[in-house]
Amino acid sequence: MIRYHASWVLPICEPPTSDGWIVVDRDRIVALGRRAPPTDGARDVELGHVAVMPGLVNAHTHLELSYLRDEVPPAPAFVKWVRAVMAARRQRPDPQAPEILDAVDRAVGEAIACGTAVVGDISNTLVTFGPLARSRLAAVVFYELIGFNTADPSGFVEQAHQKMAALMPTERVRASLAAHAPYSVSPLVFRALRHAVDRDPFSPCSVHLAESVEEVEFVLTAGGPWRELLEELGVWDPDWVAPAVSPVQYLDECGFLDGGVLAVHGVQMTTEDLARLAARGATLVTCPRSNGHTGAGAPPIEDFYKSGVHVAVGTDSLASAPDLNVFGELATLRALAPAVPASALLDSATREGARALGFDAEYGTIEPGKRARLLAVDIPPGTVDVEEYLVGGIHC
Numbered sequence: 001m002i003r004y005h006a007s008w009v010l011p012i013c014e015p016p017t018s019d020g021w022i023v024v025d026r027d028r029i030v031a032l033g034r035r036a037p038p039t040d041g042a043r044d045v046e047l048g049h050v051a052v053m054p055g056l057v058n059a060h061t062h063l064e065l066s067y068l069r070d071e072v073p074p075a076p077a078f079v080k081w082v083r084a085v086m087a088a089r090r091q092r093p094d095p096q097a098p099e100i101l102d103a104v105d106r107a108v109g110e111a112i113a114c115g116t117a118v119v120g121d122i123s124n125t126l127v128t129f130g131p132l133a134r135s136r137l138a139a140v141v142f143y144e145l146i147g148f149n150t151a152d153p154s155g156f157v158e159q160a161h162q163k164m165a166a167l168m169p170t171e172r173v174r175a176s177l178a179a180h181a182p183y184s185v186s187p188l189v190f191r192a193l194r195h196a197v198d199r200d201p202f203s204p205c206s207v208h209l210a211e212s213v214e215e216v217e218f219v220l221t222a223g224g225p226w227r228e229l230l231e232e233l234g235v236w237d238p239d240w241v242a243p244a245v246s247p248v249q250y251l252d253e254c255g256f257l258d259g260g261v262l263a264v265h266g267v268q269m270t271t272e273d274l275a276r277l278a279a280r281g282a283t284l285v286t287c288p289r290s291n292g293h294t295g296a297g298a299p300p301i302e303d304f305y306k307s308g309v310h311v312a313v314g315t316d317s318l319a320s321a322p323d324l325n326v327f328g329e330l331a332t333l334r335a336l337a338p339a340v341p342a343s344a345l346l347d348s349a350t351r352e353g354a355r356a357l358g359f360d361a362e363y364g365t366i367e368p369g370k371r372a373r374l375l376a377v378d379i380p381p382g383t384v385d386v387e388e389y390l391v392g393g394i395h396c
Helices: 063-068 078-090 098-113 129-134 153-165 188-199 213-221 225-233 247-251 271-281 289-295 302-306 324-334 342-359 386-390
Strands: 001-011 017-025 030-034 043-054 056-061 116-123 138-145 173-179 205-209 261-265 281-288 311-313 373-377
Touching: 043 138, 043 342, 043 386, 056 261, 056 281, 056 311, 056 324, 056 342, 063 078, 063 098, 078 213, 078 225, 078 289, 098 116, 098 129, 098 271, 098 302, 116 129, 116 342, 129 138, 129 173, 138 153, 138 205, 153 173, 173 188, 188 205, 205 247, 213 225, 213 247, 247 271, 271 302, 281 342, 289 324, 302 324, 311 324, 311 342, 324 342, 342 386
Parallel strands: 001 043, 056 116, 116 138, 138 173, 173 205, 205 261, 261 281, 281 311
Antiparallel strands: 001 017, 017 030, 043 373
């Protein structure tokens, strides 16, 4: 049993404690508090001028795209960026290529080095499941489906479900299904996905939603750059009729949105969209640095928090973000939303992400019984507002 003492302890579920201690026994938190407990045989470890907090939760990334780091330049419009990613991926069609697997391993190591304990990883190939299962990270690997013009939607989803079910989940690494986006998944595939995910009521599901103005235009009118790209790819469905509503309302009316859904990005969400998400209990995962790189725009962060929707944080992939440092996202959130309390931002990067991914019983807060996946951050002596310091930009 070890008793750690630090200048600050941030349980997240309670206000920060100065001059705090945490007792850990066999990788579990036993107790914490402000004043030193009675001598009980525990070995004391002095950590000094650090803040101890729960390991971070990166609720949305694409580790299989890590080999594209620095290869896809910023774009003025989202579909232009997507075209560049597609072109880059076509140059390496084998998901088992050594450079792809090596990049995944390096990305996993980078995430851990940046204080991450849990990830929500999007994969089109499931190639990241093995590396994550061998790592120290806890994870949900979302097997993401794309199918706008599919002859047998139920069979398409069932085949994916069987492939996912053949994986060997561990205590820390699980798999679930996900939909790509409203412009790349048909209504019947959305419904089949909902049915498949509902087989396990505790499985989360993910979807990119209201990310770009082009997506909003497509769902409203069936036109614009997304229509053009679908036609070029030969997957446009001439029977598809634009719902002529927002992407959020569209998925809600498809019966897709509920408390297990991670709706990623939300850059173009209105206050009505946010209210609808909040009413369904869904989690909005924001990735602001990626949004700037891809041309999607700046997310309305203050509106997110005002709406009452659950907010989590992700870095997105290394094809659109400079690193996998969740603290970098927090610094961008702070710049975009100076009125949002630092405590709320930290909650999003820990407890909210763990809850959305189904790991809140073990991660996300410092409480007795939870795993001691803790993070110690150097804090300058004399710091008064430790939470504000932590959202100001911590490098790893």
